[in-house]
Amino acid sequence: MSEETEVTVYAIASGKxxxxxxxxxxxxxxxxxxxxxxxxxVDVDLGxxxxxxxISLNADSNTLxxxxxxxxxxxxxxYELAEGIVAVPSGTDLDDYAKTSPEGLREIVEHLREEFxxxxxxxxxxxxxxxxxxxxxxxxxxxVSTPEPASIxxxxxxxxxxxxxxxxxxxxxxxxxxxxxxVSYEDVAAKVGVPLLGTIPDDPGxxxxxxxxxxxxxxxxxSPAAVAYRRLAAALAGLAPPEEEEADAADxxxxxxxxxxxxxxxxxxxxxxxxxxxSSAITEAESDP
Numbered sequence: 370m371s372e373e374t375e376v377t378v379y380a381i382a383s384g385k386x387x388x389x390x391x392x393x394x395x396x397x398x399x400x401x402x403x404x405x406x407x408x409x410x411v412d413v414d415l416g417x418x419x420x421x422x423x424i425s426l427n428a429d430s431n432t433l434x435x436x437x438x439x440x441x442x443x444x445x446x447x448y449e450l451a452e453g454i455v456a457v458p459s460g461t462d463l464d465d466y467a468k469t470s471p472e473g474l475r476e477i478v479e480h481l482r483e484e485f486x487x488x489x490x491x492x493x494x495x496x497x498x499x500x501x502x503x504x505x506x507x508x509x510x511x512x513v514s515t516p517e518p519a520s521i522x523x524x525x526x527x528x529x530x531x532x533x534x535x536x537x538x539x540x541x542x543x544x545x546x547x548x549x550x551x552v553s554y555e556d557v558a559a560k561v562g563v564p565l566l567g568t569i570p571d572d573p574g575x576x577x578x579x580x581x582x583x584x585x586x587x588x589x590x591x592s593p594a595a596v597a598y599r600r601l602a603a604a605l606a607g608l609a610p611p612e613e614e615e616a617d618a619a620d621x622x623x624x625x626x627x628x629x630x631x632x633x634x635x636x637x638x639x640x641x642x643x644x645x646x647x648s649s650a651i652t653e654a655e656s657d658p
Contacts, residue, residue: 378478378488379605380507380536383514384523386417386494389544390513392575392585394491395423396595399584400602402453406486409447411457411477413503414493415469418459424450425582426458434460436477437469443477457481471499478506487606494523496530505534512541512563516552524561540566542601547571567601569594 381394391412398410412420412433421427426448435441436457447455457477481488490507493500504510510531514524524541531538541558546568558565572594578585586595599611 376508376539376605377486378482378490378506378508379539380413380490380492380503380510382492382500382504382510382512382527382531383494383520384525384527385514385520388513388515388520389569389575390494391420391423391491392579393511393513393542393544393569393598394420394489395584396586396598397602397605398454398487398489399451400586400599401487401606402451403586403599404602404606404608406453406606407484408454408487408489409457409481409485410454410489411481411491412459413474413490413499415459415471415499416497417493420456420491421458422582423579424456424584426450426456432458432460433477434469437471437473439470439473440468443480455485471502474502475506478503496526501530501534504531504536507536509539510536511539511566512561514541514543514561515545516543516550516554516557521557521561528561528563538563540564542566542569544569545571567597567604569597 379397381390381397383390394410398408402408410420412418414420415434415437418432431441431446433446436443436446443457447457449455478488478490490503492503504527510527512524512527514520528538540563541561543554543557543565546554548570554568555565570593572585572592574589574592575585575594578588581588585592586598589595590599596611602608603610
């Protein structure tokens with residue numbers, strides 16, 4: 370991908386709340402950080418912020434509200450979560466919210482773009498200036514929805530809002546999917562008019578991780594939803610999907626076991642071989658490509 374078309378700033382958006390938007394933001398960001406990328410996740414839901422609770426972050430000093438009000442720098446509202454990932458939370462105080470100027474988001478996004486490999490904007494649901502603005506600031510928008518008709522309908526509205534904001538939708542991510550469902554998720558995405566980026570299976574581990582205040586990919590990395598989030602993160606970054614990584618590891622283990630067995634057999638043979646036989650074997654091994 371050329372530098373001109375490189376996508377590094379994603380807006381995670383939905384027309385309806387409670388579909389897994391913040392969960393997606395946190396887990397995609399964490400999965401990419403685990404893969405060695407430098408990631409910033411930003412709560413741009415200025416009125417109903419909740420990102421901090423998903424990651425056990427006690428932002429008791431500066432938040433995005435303070436930055437947008439001109440009372441703090443973006444660095445002062447940035448908190449390191451783990452190696453490779455930081456968060457910029459929004460505040461929950463309504464008085465602080467009233468002082469914010471959403472137009473300042475543009476400068477903040479550009480600053481973070483220069484500092485990090487990936488930036489994820491957790492966008493608020495609904496229709497307002499502060500929710501539409503990030504849709505146009507991001508390089509691409511990821512629509513998050515459940516397969517429910519009402520949620521899909523709201524995703525279509527968000528697609529329209531993105532178009533009006535001058536943004537571009539990368540595709541649809543469906544959460545709480547069920548493998549036994551007779552619904553075609555490809556058809557669902559086609560109905561919205563965007564590609565299907567992936568599906569996140571309905572997984573009790575998601576709720577458990579939220580209560581624990583820990584990203585699912587850390588809390589229960591082998592759970593179905595965690596694997597799905599890592600798979601999507603790998604696709605965004607152009608990395609090998611988790612299954613291929615596991616297969617490579619399995620192949621490496623098998624090769625190692627085969628080599629160990631071969632070495633043991635060679636050792637037994639060496640104990641009974643003559644000096645000439647051993648010399649011949651060494652010569653053959655060295656000439657073998």
